[in-house]
Amino acid sequence: MENKKGFNITFYLLILPVLLWLIVLIVLPHLDLLISSFQADSDSGAKIFTLENYTAFFKSKIYWLTFINTAAYAIGITILAFIVTFPVAFYLTKVISKKYASFLALLLLIPLWVGELVTVYGWMILLGDHGVINEFLLYIGLIDKPINMLYTNFSMSIGLLYISMLFMVVPVMSTLESLDDSLIEAASDLGATKWTIFTKIIIPYSMPGITSGGIIVFMLVIGDYVAPDILGGKSSLWFTEQIYNEFLSTFNWGEGAAFGFLLLMISSSIIWLALKLTGQKLERVGS
Amino acid sequence: MIRSLPNSPLYKYTYRFYVICFFLFLVMPLIAIAVLAFNDSNFVALPWKGFTLDWFFANTDERTGLLADDGLIQSLLISIKTAFYVATLSTVVGIAAALLFEEEKFRFKGLLYFLALSPLVIPGVILGISILLTSTMAGSYLEEHFGWEVEFLSPSFWLVVLGQFSFGATYVMLLVGARLKKFDRTLEEAALSLKATRLQSIWYITIPFLRPAIIGAFVVAFLISFSNFNTTIFLIGSDPTLPVDLYSRIKFSSTPVLNAVSFLIVVFITITALISLFINREKK
Numbered sequence: 001m002e003n004k005k006g007f008n009i010t011f012y013l014l015i016l017p018v019l020l021w022l023i024v025l026i027v028l029p030h031l032d033l034l035i036s037s038f039q040a041d042s043d044s045g046a047k048i049f050t051l052e053n054y055t056a057f058f059k060s061k062i063y064w065l066t067f068i069n070t071a072a073y074a075i076g077i078t079i080l081a082f083i084v085t086f087p088v089a090f091y092l093t094k095v096i097s098k099k100y101a102s103f104l105a106l107l108l109l110i111p112l113w114v115g116e117l118v119t120v121y122g123w124m125i126l127l128g129d130h131g132v133i134n135e136f137l138l139y140i141g142l143i144d145k146p147i148n149m150l151y152t153n154f155s156m157s158i159g160l161l162y163i164s165m166l167f168m169v170v171p172v173m174s175t176l177e178s179l180d181d182s183l184i185e186a187a188s189d190l191g192a193t194k195w196t197i198f199t200k201i202i203i204p205y206s207m208p209g210i211t212s213g214g215i216i217v218f219m220l221v222i223g224d225y226v227a228p229d230i231l232g233g234k235s236s237l238w239f240t241e242q243i244y245n246e247f248l249s250t251f252n253w254g255e256g257a258a259f260g261f262l263l264l265m266i267s268s269s270i271i272w273l274a275l276k277l278t279g280q281k282l283e284r285v286g287s
Numbered sequence: 288m289i290r291s292l293p294n295s296p297l298y299k300y301t302y303r304f305y306v307i308c309f310f311l312f313l314v315m316p317l318i319a320i321a322v323l324a325f326n327d328s329n330f331v332a333l334p335w336k337g338f339t340l341d342w343f344f345a346n347t348d349e350r351t352g353l354l355a356d357d358g359l360i361q362s363l364l365i366s367i368k369t370a371f372y373v374a375t376l377s378t379v380v381g382i383a384a385a386l387l388f389e390e391e392k393f394r395f396k397g398l399l400y401f402l403a404l405s406p407l408v409i410p411g412v413i414l415g416i417s418i419l420l421t422s423t424m425a426g427s428y429l430e431e432h433f434g435w436e437v438e439f440l441s442p443s444f445w446l447v448v449l450g451q452f453s454f455g456a457t458y459v460m461l462l463v464g465a466r467l468k469k470f471d472r473t474l475e476e477a478a479l480s481l482k483a484t485r486l487q488s489i490w491y492i493t494i495p496f497l498r499p500a501i502i503g504a505f506v507v508a509f510l511i512s513f514s515n516f517n518t519t520i521f522l523i524g525s526d527p528t529l530p531v532d533l534y535s536r537i538k539f540s541s542t543p544v545l546n547a548v549s550f551l552i553v554v555f556i557t558i559t560a561l562i563s564l565f566i567n568r569e570k571k
Binding site: 009010011013014015017018019021022025026027028029030032033036084085087088091094095097102103104106107108109110111113114115116117118119120121122123124125126128130131132135136162181184185188215216219220222223224225226229230240243244247248253256257260263264267268271282 | 289290291292302305306309310312313314315316317319320323330331332333334379380383384386387391393399401402403404405406407408409410411412413414416417418419420421424449450452453456485486489510513514516517520521529530533534537538541545546549552553556557559560561563564567
């Protein structure tokens with residue numbers, strides 16, 4: 001049986017690079033993150049086991065307040081992203097003619113691929129005291145002095161929403177595309193109101209897409225640094241900023257690792273909860 | 288409510304108005320960037336002072352255009368180089384992973400697949416710091432015990448490539464895997480029964496079938512790498528990539544030259560998107 005032998009060689013050729021990728025770049029680094037979070041330098045410079053990095057977090061009010069604030073914002077932005085984008089996803093898949101839909105769907109992808117830095121920079125230009133929006137409102141005489149929008153929680157939320165919301169649209173559109181129009185027609189013929197059709201047919205049907213989108217949006221927002229740092233104010237409490245500081249400014253890697261591990265824990269547990277509540281598997285998120 | 292059902296005009300126009308507002312919201316920052324890239328002013332702000340190409344070509348004491356800005360050009364080139372290596376590496380390993388999980392049966396398959404998907408839900412910051420911790424530890428271990436100085440284990444170009452590859456491969460795996468699900472297995476079985484080895488059948492039958500998905504996945508991995516900031520910032524050595532360079536300039540010294548380079552990125556992405564739309568139309 002020649003084939004059988006060839007089969008084995010192929011199998012090892014395929015699994016070797018995959019194992020290298022997953023063990024060296026995913027498993028070992030995260031184990032190291034966990035170990036480092038329990039380590040500190042002793043006076044002699046050797047690594048010792050300690051709980052200090054975690055007690056520092058719980059003792060200092062600013063740290064856990066920031067942590068809670070970040071998680072709350074991430075949940076809020078995820079819900080907002082759903083509310084803002086769902087009508088658009090529905091419009092593109094079910095209302096507008098197919099000809100325009102593919103063009104508009106393409107337009108949705110452009111800000112996504114242009115990258116966060118560029119679009120956040122765009123919002124900075126728009127929202128500044130002498131930014132495009134203020135200058136325009138002054139010009140048409142609607143206001144007589146600039147409104148302070150940049151470097152506030154408002155501008156931070158706009159930025160976070162903008163960079164993440166398109167990741168909600170794409171999976172929702174792909175589930176809505178497979179929704180058979182005749183279901184909606186039948187309900188309508190039987191006298192169902194729009195609200196009933198919406199809550200009893202459309203939402204339940206698109207739940208898998210909403211869950212995938214919600215998970216990606218939540219993960220992007222809770223781990224984002226650029227939008228809070230550039231658009232948020234000095235007082236914006238954002239947890240990734242603490243991690244950046246620990247690693248890149250104060251070089252307290254042990255504490256940084258502990259903070260990183262806490263962030264990983266909260267994001268994984270909320271994602272796990274979302275999957276449990278909607279009865280889905282992680283495999284669906286990727287598709 | 289949908290195309291085939293009648294609606295009241297009020298409902299129809301309110302809905303259309305909302306969608307128009309959404310798209311305005313979407314393009315507003317991009318338009319602001321584009322317009323101010325051509326403003327004859329030293330500040331990134333209105334009022335409009337006339338049209339100029341200075342922020343692309345000028346090289347005077349007062350204004351440094353994009354072409355004269357060596358730092359910016361340098362970081363642009365580094366980004367392209369990084370993205371090329373990341374896309375190549377991700378494509379090769381991503382294809383292997385897609386074939387492995389779609390076609391092979393083995394122990395711990397579920398666990399491995401879970402790990403391969405995990406970069407989708409791990410924040411980029413976490414990947415960045417954990418890879419930094421591990422490479423630093425491995426580097427100091429090798430130096431202490433063997434006296435080897437392994438350059439790519441300290442923050443550098445290759446560490447950035449490895450860091451971005453760690454999640455790039457996941458996207459390639461998913462895109463190629465989606466196409467592989469539509470593959471007719473009898474073609475491979477036919478090749479095998481005609482005495483082709485399994486490797487031959489993959490190379491001559493499966494890979495050509497996957498080609499459109501592979502090209503698409505390469506482009507996606509390239510773009511993901513090109514715009515990445517969160518993971519890159521921790522692994523970067525002395526040469527910044529474009530997003531890292533943009534970040535420090537936005538924070539400390541923004542001039543309209545940033546608009547010029549951002550404008551070019553937007554144009555490049557738009558053209559790529561239009562080409563992909565065109566190719567998809569052709570296929571239909």
